[in-house]
Amino acid sequence: MRRLRTLRFIISIVLSLSTFYGMAQRADAGSSPHPSPAKRVMADTIKAPKHNHPLYCGMMVGVNIADPILRLFGQDYGGYEGFLEVNLYNRFFPQWTIGVGSAKRTTDTNLFYETKSSLYNRVGMNYNFRFNSTSNNYFVAGLMYGFSSYSADIRNMSYDDGFWPEISPIEIPKQKFVTHWLELCFGIRVNVIGNFYMGWMVKYKPLLKEGSTDLANPWYIPGYGPNSSGFGFTYDLMYQIPSRKLKKFRKSAEAIL
Amino acid sequence: MGKVLIHLLLLTMAGSFLFTACDSEGCVDGQVSFAIGSCSQLPFDSLKLSTVSVYGTGMWSDSVMKSSVSGSSALEIRLDPASEITKLRFDFALKQPTDTIRDTVTFYYENHDYFVSIDCGCVVFHYIDSIGHTNNFIKKIAITNPEITNEKTPNFTIYY
Structure with a gap:
């Protein structure tokens, strides 16, 4: 090292x-x-x-494998997402993420909550702090805006106020939510082999608009995670499609060495 | 490169545990909705209120909803979530002269269910349409906020 x-x-x-x-x-x-x-x-x-790399350095496509893996281990919510990113000057990485998220949970009290598969989007930009390095590894921080429109069915609830008889079942079906949020993230990306990369991102996710209805708060927000979390984590597998200019730039850098 | 990958994997595992652990926080929101009331003396009245007790009526007539709270304390009233009318008996114990005066208060309201969170479940909220009462001790009841939720905001004031 x-x-x-x-x-x-x-x-x-x-x-x-x-x-x-x-x-x-x-x-x-x-x-x-x-x-x-x-x-x-x-x-x-x-x-x-200002920039020693060419303007267009290529594109990166990636998938987040953290949620699918955690689902294999019993997590009852999560999403499948992929992203497309453009490398500008090896410094700015505008990104668009699209995914599908869902959740299904039955609690100890038999409360049943389900969010059927719903689309979500995130747009924003990452910044590579090692932009002047010719290395293929990145240390990035970014700001993303995410939004999702989805619905949830909440069934089999009960209410007991300690005085009046308990009432059940209470059902609140087909609640439609629209949630907006921001993501402040940082992480690393490491070139594994050829044009393949692996990396993780830690995210702080303040909600801009929770989108509660008159009858419910959303528990799970596709693309965001559980409403109460506020933090997130992705583990990404990526493939870089380098531009000709970037290849030329790297060759010339090697030649200088 | 091998070391970097090991670091990555360890961080991934640590991160996964961290964020999975953060998922469940238990029920921190209120699980019951209360109508919050208070007692207030009209300027020309000389009675001194000591305590207020609230009882259910009808099949709940023997049950004490709120026993002997100080006259100056807030009253927390639970309305029947399965009905849209709740009749309650208020016993006002006086200091001077020592006596107990009884009134019946009837709440007319609408219910709606509200899902609070996966840990807390559901709460039944109410919207007060009107409050009726007998006039033995109570002179009038003013509705200050008709929305009864799990947030403890004052809903009505009893004047005597």
């Missing part, structure tokens, strides 16, 4: 130096072979370009 880090450091230094050198060459073109000290200082202080 230490060797790898040293290598990355050397690459970034070499790239930075080559950029400075190139710019300094252009700045000095047409001037005398022996620039004055003032000009030399100017050349040294010229800023590096």
Whole structure:
């Protein structure tokens, strides 16, 4: 790991130096072979370009496998989702996620709650903090906006206030909810082999609009999870479709080494 | 690379347990809806109220809903969730002169069921249409908020 880090450091230094050198060459073109000290200082202080990667670096498609795995271990809610992401400057990753979520739970008191498969969407952007690195691993943070329109059936409830006789069953069917939320997330992505990546994201999810009806609060929100959670976790498998420009850029970076 | 993957897997497992553990928080919301009332003395009345007891009527006539709360305390009244009329007996114990005066209060309301959460289940909320009463001790009853929920907000005031 230490060797790898040293290598990355050397690459970034070499790239930075080559950029400075190139710019300094252009700045000095047409001037005398022996620039004055003032000009030399100017050349040294010229800023590096904002992005050293091309604008379009490719696309990433991915699926979240955390929920399907947890469902195998008995979790009674969850979703199946995939996302499409565009890599801009290796720094900005606008993302669109689409998924289907559902839930079915019977509690100890025989309360039955069901959300049938419903679509949800998330749009937003991730930011790669290692954008200047030529490495294929990313440390990202992002902001997403999610929304879902869904319905729930709640059956077999009872009510006992401790004084009057208990009443049951109480049924509240076909409650339609529309929920909006934000996701503040961070995580890592590691290049496993070829263009395949694995990564996880931890998410803080404040609700913008819960979408409660006059008769119910939603318990499970597709794409968000249980209403009370506020936090989330995804584990993603991804495939990167690199652009030609990115391939060229990486080849030239390797050549410099 | 192998080390990185091991870290990833460990974090995944830890994360899964963490977020699964966060899922169930137990019932923290109120599970019962109360009509919250208070007693208030009209300016020209000289009676001194000590305690108020509330009893069910009809087949619940022997059951004490709220026994002997101080006259200045809030009254928590439970309305029959299976009916739209609840008749209750209020016993007002006085300090001066020492006596107990009895009134019957009838609540007319609508019910609606509300699913609070998976842990708390359902609560029956009420909407008060009107409150009738006898006039032995009570002079009037004012409805301050007709919506009776599991949030403890004042709903009516009894003036004597």
